[in-house]
Amino acid sequence: MQNYVPGLEGYIPTAIIIFVIYIAANVAIGIWGMRKIKSADSYYTSGHSMGSWAVALAFGATCYSATLIIGFGGKAYDVGTSLMWVAASNIFFMTYLVWVVLGKKVRKLQEKFGAFTVTEMIVKRYRSETLRPILAVVVAFSMIAYTVAVLTGTARLFEVLFHIPFVWALIIVIFVIGFYVTTGGIVSTIYNDFLQGIVMFFGILLLFLYVYSTTGFVSGYEELGSRLGDVYVTMPGRISWWGLISVCIVTSLIPWGMPQIVHYMFIARDAKAINWAIPIVTIWSFIIVYGIYYAGPMAQLILGPGIHTDKVMPMLIKTIMPSLGIGIVLSSVAAASMSTMAGTTLQASFALSRDLCQKTFWKGMSDEKVLTLSKLVNIVVIVFSACLAYLRLANIAEIFMVGAAASCAAFVPILVCGLYWKRGTAAGAIWCAVLGFLTVLVWSMLFGAEGQKAGGLHAIIPGQIVGWITFVLVSRKTKPLDREFVRKVMS
Amino acid sequence: MIFGLSWGVFLAYVVGLITVALSLVTAFAAKDEGWKVDRIDD
Numbered sequence: 001m002q003n004y005v006p007g008l009e010g011y012i013p014t015a016i017i018i019f020v021i022y023i024a025a026n027v028a029i030g031i032w033g034m035r036k037i038k039s040a041d042s043y044y045t046s047g048h049s050m051g052s053w054a055v056a057l058a059f060g061a062t063c064y065s066a067t068l069i070i071g072f073g074g075k076a077y078d079v080g081t082s083l084m085w086v087a088a089s090n091i092f093f094m095t096y097l098v099w100v101v102l103g104k105k106v107r108k109l110q111e112k113f114g115a116f117t118v119t120e121m122i123v124k125r126y127r128s129e130t131l132r133p134i135l136a137v138v139v140a141f142s143m144i145a146y147t148v149a150v151l152t153g154t155a156r157l158f159e160v161l162f163h164i165p166f167v168w169a170l171i172i173v174i175f176v177i178g179f180y181v182t183t184g185g186i187v188s189t190i191y192n193d194f195l196q197g198i199v200m201f202f203g204i205l206l207l208f209l210y211v212y213s214t215t216g217f218v219s220g221y222e223e224l225g226s227r228l229g230d231v232y233v234t235m236p237g238r239i240s241w242w243g244l245i246s247v248c249i250v251t252s253l254i255p256w257g258m259p260q261i262v263h264y265m266f267i268a269r270d271a272k273a274i275n276w277a278i279p280i281v282t283i284w285s286f287i288i289v290y291g292i293y294y295a296g297p298m299a300q301l302i303l304g305p306g307i308h309t310d311k312v313m314p315m316l317i318k319t320i321m322p323s324l325g326i327g328i329v330l331s332s333v334a335a336a337s338m339s340t341m342a343g344t345t346l347q348a349s350f351a352l353s354r355d356l357c358q359k360t361f362w363k364g365m366s367d368e369k370v371l372t373l374s375k376l377v378n379i380v381v382i383v384f385s386a387c388l389a390y391l392r393l394a395n396i397a398e399i400f401m402v403g404a405a406a407s408c409a410a411f412v413p414i415l416v417c418g419l420y421w422k423r424g425t426a427a428g429a430i431w432c433a434v435l436g437f438l439t440v441l442v443w444s445m446l447f448g449a450e451g452q453k454a455g456g457l458h459a460i461i462p463g464q465i466v467g468w469i470t471f472v473l474v475s476r477k478t479k480p481l482d483r484e485f486v487r488k489v490m491s
Numbered sequence: 492m493i494f495g496l497s498w499g500v501f502l503a504y505v506v507g508l509i510t511v512a513l514s515l516v517t518a519f520a521a522k523d524e525g526w527k528v529d530r531i532d533d
Binding site: 286 | 492494495496497499500502503504506507508510511513514515517518521523524526528529530531
């Protein structure tokens, strides 16, 4: 078995120079975004000024984090080429279909109600103020969990690759992200996400090209089959069919029910921006996901067997790329995580300041005051998440999966039905959010965050079943919303 | 096996390429829509 022992390697000075330039660009965008913030509307929705490229790359960069590049790249090394189906389901359900089904409808509904947050849009859609604090709590919980997971992963990456202590890595990450998110709100976040999307694209493309030049495509797959046996290159690989299907569902459902991702549909300028964002984000995602799920198994040929899952991709990068390439790819991995974390912290602060404080407890608060409160809450969320990350209460994947599953259980049925089903009611939405959320929490506590004690049945699946059934049954049994109101919503 | 891939893995590549093609068709086939949205004052 090969052991990966980090030392003071030659790539570090070049990689650090590239990374520092990249961080400086992030901070500069934060300052620039701060100047563009003139109202609560521009802080929360960028005044709907974003074109297709900004919307597409910001969405993509937020969807895919180091969890994909490091975690799932390593998993593909373990499981085999069958994980290419995760790439296929991600690009179809998580990227293309989510924009076709939700994109324009969400954007129009947001404008019909003048909503600043996804929660606010749903509250107005179902005409229920009771729903607001419930969804705000779900969003705050899931976004903080997601933030803790990504923060831990990013800091861990910095720790391993740049050889700095975990606590200092945490401080660097929270300073950079905290600065540009708090000062520049959604404007800075979108433009930084855009920059991060470009860095990710070229980083993963470079990685693919270096792996391709080392192993080839057809010859690489043939070599894998001859060295590791048919199981490694056929379906379902070194995993059960149920396990493969679960991974496809869990990873593909996330953008349908996580408000920080749905929120990116709010910022699009118009229908044209959304129409053209679809191919841009799909092609971008194709390079990212297929690049990763191609490179992961090929690492078996380049590095040999027996590498720890989480160390496969960093080792692969170090082994086949020159210093400059390593700097770009490392920046792209950090970029992926930082863009994801920026979205989650911003959403947690939106939920606590706008939905819980301004709209539930202190209804007279002005938009100017809530803007200041949002920035303060954002700092609190980042520091609180960093403290939880420092305590290392659970592993990254567990925290991430519980947060994502809880949010999807509460949001997916009421969001999709809110756009397409006239019969949905406020009571249905309330019970769906409460029972779906609780199902995920109880299932995770009883059977483990990844359903380890339930044959690998992840909490997201029972959470979805309970959420959808509850929503439809309760809606059918309760008084429908006013027909004229529903007509306006659906028009 | 096809191109060194099993049929299952080959199909995963096909799904990806079809999705890319679909996304381009979706964008090119979209009509010029006006963006007149009536506010709902509730």
